[in-house]
Amino acid sequence: MNEAPRIDGRTLQLPRNRGLYYGGAWHEPHGGYVDTYSPSTGANLGPTADADAADVAAAVEAARAAFKEWRRVAPSVRGDALREVAAVLRANKEELALLDAVDCGNPVKALMRDVDIAAQLVEYFAGLVYELRGATIPMGEGVVNMTVREPFGVCARIVAYNHPIMFTASRFAAPVGAGNTVIMKPPVQAPLSAYRLAELIDGIFPPGVFNVLSGGQACGEALVAHPKVPRITLIGSIPTGRAIARAAAEQLKHVSLELGGKNALIIYPDADIDRAIAGAVKGMAFTWCGQACSSTTRLFLHEDIHDRVLEGVLEGVKAYVPGDPTDPATTMGAIVSKAQYEKIMSYVELGQAEGARLLAGGKRPAEGSLDDGYFIEPTVFGDVTMDMRIAREEIFGPVLSVLRWRDEDRMFDDVNSVEYGLAAGIYTQNLATAHTAASRVEAGYVWVNNAVSHFFPAPFGGFKQSGNNKEECFEELVSYTQTKNVYITL
Numbered sequence: 001m002n003e004a005p006r007i008d009g010r011t012l013q014l015p016r017n018r019g020l021y022y023g024g025a026w027h028e029p030h031g032g033y034v035d036t037y038s039p040s041t042g043a044n045l046g047p048t049a050d051a052d053a054a055d056v057a058a059a060v061e062a063a064r065a066a067f068k069e070w071r072r073v074a075p076s077v078r079g080d081a082l083r084e085v086a087a088v089l090r091a092n093k094e095e096l097a098l099l100d101a102v103d104c105g106n107p108v109k110a111l112m113r114d115v116d117i118a119a120q121l122v123e124y125f126a127g128l129v130y131e132l133r134g135a136t137i138p139m140g141e142g143v144v145n146m147t148v149r150e151p152f153g154v155c156a157r158i159v160a161y162n163h164p165i166m167f168t169a170s171r172f173a174a175p176v177g178a179g180n181t182v183i184m185k186p187p188v189q190a191p192l193s194a195y196r197l198a199e200l201i202d203g204i205f206p207p208g209v210f211n212v213l214s215g216g217q218a219c220g221e222a223l224v225a226h227p228k229v230p231r232i233t234l235i236g237s238i239p240t241g242r243a244i245a246r247a248a249a250e251q252l253k254h255v256s257l258e259l260g261g262k263n264a265l266i267i268y269p270d271a272d273i274d275r276a277i278a279g280a281v282k283g284m285a286f287t288w289c290g291q292a293c294s295s296t297t298r299l300f301l302h303e304d305i306h307d308r309v310l311e312g313v314l315e316g317v318k319a320y321v322p323g324d325p326t327d328p329a330t331t332m333g334a335i336v337s338k339a340q341y342e343k344i345m346s347y348v349e350l351g352q353a354e355g356a357r358l359l360a361g362g363k364r365p366a367e368g369s370l371d372d373g374y375f376i377e378p379t380v381f382g383d384v385t386m387d388m389r390i391a392r393e394e395i396f397g398p399v400l401s402v403l404r405w406r407d408e409d410r411m412f413d414d415v416n417s418v419e420y421g422l423a424a425g426i427y428t429q430n431l432a433t434a435h436t437a438a439s440r441v442e443a444g445y446v447w448v449n450n451a452v453s454h455f456f457p458a459p460f461g462g463f464k465q466s467g468n469n470k471e472e473c474f475e476e477l478v479s480y481t482q483t484k485n486v487y488i489t490l
Contacts, residue, residue, distance in 0.1 A: 024207025066208025
């Protein structure tokens, strides 16, 4: 990069260490290094460690050794350590956000909010460490029967590329707060902020409690296969989730999966139209180029308000203009990688071939300065039907499919016909309609007169193939413990 980006007077600081962080120290990867590139400029950001099975084995041993002591640490000590992490995140918000902007392509202003969210979640779990309580069970005179919650041991968390620092910084809080040690596997497309986080919080935890292993498929497969890693979680795609579940079943490991979505946003004719239009645009997460598992990529418009809402949506998407992710004024970033860019563009071509009407976007922006990056304009298809692949398959890009509906029963059949069940949005001013619609959509997270936002500690997670866990809530903390019964004869 010719000139290091700056924000609020701070210059981009790439992490000094590019190896593997485990046992409280940095290690050269047995698996070697691979280069990482900025998706917005194509610039080489330098080498990143590519852990293999030998690296995983060494990290697991370090984490296992640390667990023997960490599990005995008082809950208050664990909570205090997490609060210190939250303070570090806030103190380095601009730096971490800028690093992610360069590495994953999302706009820096939105990524600063990601750091805030991470800090809030870490503090939330810090405050819950005393709530992992058991219970007493009456058994009659001369007997005390009780349950206690105990940590699993070494937990592996594999996170996605759309929120690198937020996922890496927040998703280790629950397992560590519950007394486990953790190995974080950051996204292979954007691992730099995980390295920097490890540098910043080094020394807060005893060596081996918090560990970072970057790498590709070999690293992930070794973590899942290792017999001393009893707890695995993934934020990722359905195919990856299925592969992990199959491999983990060999050892009956505890697996939690937060997977993809093909989320519907339903607008009834009695909705507040202006509010619904704003929600339909917001729900697409165009700031993230649609790279959000909870984005509402299927817009179901009742025929009575179809044309009016569609016109408003086409006007609203104009506010999202692809640009330099390191510029705080940018409203829409870059696609994370060449492979993802090409996948999205193939769906744009497929949609037109299937008979959908391309109403906006579907191409690179005309701005010549963006030619070296993976940018796509906000894309809207009309006249979409549920027999089209763009209406059934997760694209994970800035592509909105608009469907017209008349019959409510048929509409819900269409909404629920996909294998996904992560989230859904409903716009109506009728309370009965809202409750009825919320009960009929097969999704784990439902908004009424809202879209795409997360509201922790509300449990986030999907139905069907979109996952089997709840996160950002008390249930996430509990999921990192196992219940032991103790029966005492006096």
